[in-house]
Each structure stands twice: as structure tokens, then as C-alpha cells.
Amino acid sequence: MSSTGEVDDLITAAAVGGQQLIAATAAAVRGWAALVDPVAGPVYWWPAEAAVAGRTAATRAEKAHSSESVVRLASGAVLVVGADASVLPERRDRVAGVAAGLFAVRGGRAGELRNALAGTHAAAVELLLVGRPDLALRVAPGGPQEDAEVMVYRLAVGENGEAAHQALWRVLVPAVERAGDRVLLAHLPDAGEVAVVHSGEGPVEQLLAQTAKHWHLLGGAAGPVPLPAVPMAWSTAAAARGRATAARPLASGHPLADRDLLSQAPAEWLRPWAAAVLAPLSAEQRRWLEVWLTAGTLRAAAPLLGLTIDSLPGRLRGVAAALGADLEDAAVRARLLIALRVLGGAPPEADPVRRPPLDLTVDCVVWLLSVEEARAWALSVLTPLTLRVRTVLRAWLELGRVSAAAERAGVHRNTVPRRVARAAEALGADLRQAEVRGQVYLALLTADVTAGGGLPSGAPGRGSSWRERAQQM
Numbered sequence: 001m002s003s004t005g006e007v008d009d010l011i012t013a014a015a016v017g018g019q020q021l022i023a024a025t026a027a028a029v030r031g032w033a034a035l036v037d038p039v040a041g042p043v044y045w046w047p048a049e050a051a052v053a054g055r056t057a058a059t060r061a062e063k064a065h066s067s068e069s070v071v072r073l074a075s076g077a078v079l080v081v082g083a084d085a086s087v088l089p090e091r092r093d094r095v096a097g098v099a100a101g102l103f104a105v106r107g108g109r110a111g112e113l114r115n116a117l118a119g120t121h122a123a124a125v126e127l128l129l130v131g132r133p134d135l136a137l138r139v140a141p142g143g144p145q146e147d148a149e150v151m152v153y154r155l156a157v158g159e160n161g162e163a164a165h166q167a168l169w170r171v172l173v174p175a176v177e178r179a180g181d182r183v184l185l186a187h188l189p190d191a192g193e194v195a196v197v198h199s200g201e202g203p204v205e206q207l208l209a210q211t212a213k214h215w216h217l218l219g220g221a222a223g224p225v226p227l228p229a230v231p232m233a234w235s236t237a238a239a240a241r242g243r244a245t246a247a248r249p250l251a252s253g254h255p256l257a258d259r260d261l262l263s264q265a266p267a268e269w270l271r272p273w274a275a276a277v278l279a280p281l282s283a284e285q286r287r288w289l290e291v292w293l294t295a296g297t298l299r300a301a302a303p304l305l306g307l308t309i310d311s312l313p314g315r316l317r318g319v320a321a322a323l324g325a326d327l328e329d330a331a332v333r334a335r336l337l338i339a340l341r342v343l344g345g346a347p348p349e350a351d352p353v354r355r356p357p358l359d360l361t362v363d364c365v366v367w368l369l370s371v372e373e374a375r376a377w378a379l380s381v382l383t384p385l386t387l388r389v390r391t392v393l394r395a396w397l398e399l400g401r402v403s404a405a406a407e408r409a410g411v412h413r414n415t416v417p418r419r420v421a422r423a424a425e426a427l428g429a430d431l432r433q434a435e436v437r438g439q440v441y442l443a444l445l446t447a448d449v450t451a452g453g454g455l456p457s458g459a460p461g462r463g464s465s466w467r468e469r470a471q472q473m
Contacts, residue, residue, distance in 0.1 A: 007098055014102040018044045018174060021106070025099040026050065029083035029092050034058075035103060036078045038214075043077065043174050054080045069096035077170075079103060118165070118187065125186040125195045129234055131304045133227035143184045144227065147283065148199035152230055153208055153250070154237035155194045155219035161187050164215050165194050171207050176200070197230065205250065212249035219250045226287055228304040229294045239430050256381065256429055261439050262342065264377045265368045273368060274342035277335065280322040288315050290340045293333055294434050330398045331445060334438030341435065366446050378446035381439065384426035390444060392419040397441040 006028050013024035018035065022044040025033040034045035034054020042051040057068050058078040069092050071079045079100045083092040124140035127133070137146055144150050157164040165187035176183045181200025188195060198204045205221060212219050220240030222233040244251040262270065278286060288305060292312070295301035302309040320327045327333060366374050382390060395405035396416055406413040423440075424431045431437055 006095060010095070010098050010102055014106060018103070018106060019046070019178070021099060021102060022046045025081055025095060028095045029081055029087045031081070031083040031087065031092075033079070033081045033099070036080060037171055038077070041210075043171075050082070053082060054078075057082070069093050071096050071100040077103075121184045122186040122188065124184050125188070125197060128184075128197060128227065128230040129195075131228065131231050133230070134306060136227070140184060142182065144182045144197060144199035146227065147287075148182070149224035149226055150197050150199045150230065150233075151205065151221060151223040152225070152233040152237050153196040153198070153205075153219055153221050154234060154241060155196075155208070155212060155217050155250075156192060156241065157187070157194050157215075157217055158192050160215065161189055161192060161194065164211075164217060167215060168194060168196070168208070168211055171211050172196070172204060175202050175204065175207055178202070195234075199224075209250040213246075216246070217249060218244040220244060221250055221252055225294065226290055228287070228291045228306075231304065232294050236430075236433060239433075256427075256436065256439060259377070259381050261338065261366065261377060261442065264373065265366075269368045270342050274339040277339035278343060280324075281319060285315075285319050285322065286340065288312070289319050289336060292316060293337050293340070296432075296434055330400075330438075330441050333434075334442050337435050337438045338442075366442055371450055374446050375450040378443040378450070381427070381443040382447055385423055389419050389423050389426070392416055393423045394441070394444045396420055397437055397444070 009028065010021065010024050013020040022033050022035060023046040026046040032045070032047060032050035032053060034050045034057075035043045036054045036058040037043050038058075042054050045051040045054055057070060057080040068083075069079075069081045071081075079096060081092060081096040081099065083089075120140050121143070124136040124143055127136040127139060133146070136143065155164070155168075165185070169185055172183060172185060175181075176198070179200055179202030181198060181202040181204070183199075183204065184195070184197040186195045187193075196204070196208065208219065211217075218241055220237035220242070222236035222240060225233045240251045242251075281289065291304050292298070292301040295304060298309055298312050302312045305312065307315070316327060323336075325332045325336075327336075366377070369377065385393065392405065392409045392411060392415065395408040396402070399405050399408065402416045403413050406416050409416070411419075420431060427440065429436045429440070431440070
């Protein structure tokens, strides 16, 4: 092929997209090509094995093999082109030079596009943070969809905010496009933060962690949550960021970490259990339930759902009737929160016939463990707490009101908030978070019911337990 034909093919491919340009570059030299970001690694590559070859060649920098061309772009990315042995080095270098120039042009256009979209993304994120997902969807129709479950990331960027935002954009956008995911990426200069709201299965968290480490940023992650719950996830991500370190710059939003109940239960039984719990509910009912449980009160949940405070109780009564459960019961709420977290954004099962019926007053994910495993988990959570603190904490978690908890525990009402604060400090967890309260409460119940080394008659898990029934499914 003539050099003019090569250039025309490369230009045509560049007009379509970065991946197409890489594939055309590889075809022109009858070999392979990769664009490698110094932080995220391979961005575009062709064929599949070029990802590893490109990363290796990029790290060799000036010591490229004789069959390779290595071109550094102004953005810091590296274009590596590996040619077939039949291709002359002059042709290979010419193709690499043209492709690098086209990537530079694309980079400039991408910068213009980023600048144009940045305001849209920032506006959409701001609307999500004030509980207006309906308006956010209109402002940024390319962001997460209405029924999506999203991860929320919150990175402190300080004075390097704009540069860090641009670097994150270069790294994340191609990955999101490849995975078919959706993302909002916003620089919030007044807060000195970058916000990322992502829905999908792409490696966004891994890329964020790599970029954060490179730029010496600290961040927190929370979710997945439905769009109306983004304000709560934003607060959770801030709490998680407090646990981030230079070695681990992106901390998880789950404050119980390795004590998280879901890390203890058998994975192959978690989803069947959660599906059985939530099977009676429609997708809309699950959304009402999750936002209410996460927000903690009707007053906080109603505006997030776009409902009046007078209309939400009726909907929740319908949820309770469908579940056959008392939503005022702290144990029931705890179990529902865990089930919602297990299933995430998965749709309700259309045919739950094979699921055993569940009684939410006794059936719980804890009983997927053996008695010994359940007790070991409970004590791993509760060991930092004294008996006096546990007594007050349980009363507060069950009753939800300081005065009622004080009366049950037999202490002065001023003692309750002090001991709850002491419990939060000892646990290293934020008891304002609904799921944390739920897991701690389940740990208190489990420690109590297994205190004799076994399960008493009538206790959850005794006899025909859900675990035994699950094994027979």
C-alpha cells in the first residue's frame, strides 16, 4: 500500500475512534499496536495480546526492540507499534508517527469535548447531591440511567483539582466506553474534590485507585446505591476517605471491613437468600424500601423519592404487607438492608417458586453460617464493647429513641448518647449509617442466642434452618 493510502486509512479510522485508530495502525504494519497511559496502563490495543506487549514496551522507554516504534505523546501516554518482520523499519516508523499525530489531534479534540461536558457533569452531580436525580438525568442524559445502582467516589484533590480531573478523565472515559458503562465525573472546586458516579461492571475502581496513587490523592467509595440515595452515599464516601492511606488511597465505604457479615457467608447461598427475602417486592417497592432504610427517616426519604411525607407511609405499608413483616422491627430492617445490598441492582426474580418461604423475624444471612462461625463473627464485631455499652447500644438500636432506650437499660437518658458514641469509637464505625447499625444489631442478637455454645429450641437456625433448606434447592 502507498504511504498516501496508509495515511488516508489512518485518518478515516481516527475519525471513528481511538480503538479504530489503533486497529488501523496495527493493520498497516501487519503487527500490533497499543496506546499506554503511564498510570492506567493500556488504553487502546490491537490485537488482544498487544495490551501486555504494549505495557512492557512502554516501560522499556528508550530501549525499544528493533521491531518496535515507541512514541511519547504530549499527554504523557506512549504509543507502541510492533511490526511484522517483513515490514521495513522506515514504514513502521512512518505509520507510528502519523498515528501519534492523529492521537495528538484526537487528544486536543477530547480536551475541547471534556471542557464542554465538564459543566454538564458538574451540574448533574450537584443535582444528585441535593436529591434531584430527575433533573440530573435531564442535564446529563449520558450519565447513569434512572433505575441504575451506582458507585460513588469522593476524592480530595486540593489545588491540583483541574489537573487531576483531566488525568482522571483521560483514564476513565476510554475504559467506560469500552465496557459500555455510564459515568459522571465532576470537579467541585469549592470543595476541593472530584466526584465520580459510575454504573456498570468496568474496572473504574481499579483505575481510580491507580490514578489516586499516582497523583497522591485520597478518596472514599460507597455503594452500590440507587440514584436517590446518592446524597447518603456521598457522606459515606467521606467517612471512608478518612480511612484512606498513601498505600491504600481509595478506601471502601463499608466501615466494618473484614468484619462485614457478607464477607463471612458462603457466596453461593447469599444471592438465593437475598432473592427469597425480596421476591415479594416489585422493583419500585424495593427502591422505596432501600431509600427509606438508608435515609433513616420518612422526612429524609420522601424528597429523595420525589414523594410527599404523607404519601410515603402508605407505600411502605404496602411493602410491609407484601413481605409479611413488621418494618418497625430493628432485626427485620437489618436483614432487609443486607438483602438489598447483596442483590444490588439486579431485578426481582420473576419465578421465586423454588425459594423456601422466609420469616424475617428469624431467617437471616447469619444462619447461613454454622453456629460456631456465626458466634465467631458476632464476637469479632462486639469484642471492643463492654457489657454495659452493649446493653445500652442494643436498647438504642431496638427502640431508636434515647428516652425509651434509657428506660429499658435502666440508665439516665444522658448516658445513652455517651455510650453510643463510645461504641462507635470502639468499633471504628459510623453508627449513623443504617447498614452499620443493622450489622451491629445482628451481631448483638447472634452473640446472645449462641451464648450457650449452641442454639436453644426455637432459635433462628434451629432444626429446619434456611441453610439446610438452601442445600436442598
